[in-house]
Amino acid sequence: MNKFYATGRRKESSARVWLYKGSGQMSVNGLPLNGYFKREVLQMLIKQPFDTTETLGTYDVHATVEGGGLSGQAGAIRHGISRALVKDPTQELSISLKRGGFLTRDDRMVERKKYGRSGARKRYQYSKR
Numbered sequence: 001m002n003k004f005y006a007t008g009r010r011k012e013s014s015a016r017v018w019l020y021k022g023s024g025q026m027s028v029n030g031l032p033l034n035g036y037f038k039r040e041v042l043q044m045l046i047k048q049p050f051d052t053t054e055t056l057g058t059y060d061v062h063a064t065v066e067g068g069g070l071s072g073q074a075g076a077i078r079h080g081i082s083r084a085l086v087k088d089p090t091q092e093l094s095i096s097l098k099r100g101g102f103l104t105r106d107d108r109m110v111e112r113k114k115y116g117r118s119g120a121r122k123r124y125q126y127s128k129r
Helices: 040-053 070-086 094-100
Strands: 003-010 013-021 026-028 059-066
Touching: 003 070, 013 070, 040 070, 040 094, 059 070, 070 094
Parallel strands: 026 059
Antiparallel strands: 003 013, 013 059
C-alpha cells in the first residue's frame, strides 16, 4: 500500500493529508507548496516532520486545508503529515515524531471576548473624572 491518509488540526484549521511514495512534490488545495504558502517559515514548518525522520523527497504530499489563517493551516498540514507518516508500516517513524512533539495536537485556541472588555483581557481606558 503506497497511500496514507491522515487528518491534522491546529487552531480553527483542519487539513486532510494524503501521502504517496514519490519524489517529494507537495500540493496544497491544488497549488504547489510555494504557490499557496509564500512565506519561507510556513514552508519550513510543513517540512519539519520529513526533516526529523530524514524522509524528505521520498513522499508526495497532497493536502486540502480549510478554516483559519495561514499559520494555523500550516500547523494543521504538519500535524496531518506526521500522523500519516506513522501509518507507513515499512518504516518505524513514530518514536522520532513523538519525541519532536509532532503527533500531539496543539490545543491552544484564541480566548473568547468577555463582556465589558474590548477583547479577551484588554480593558477600556479608565477615566477618573
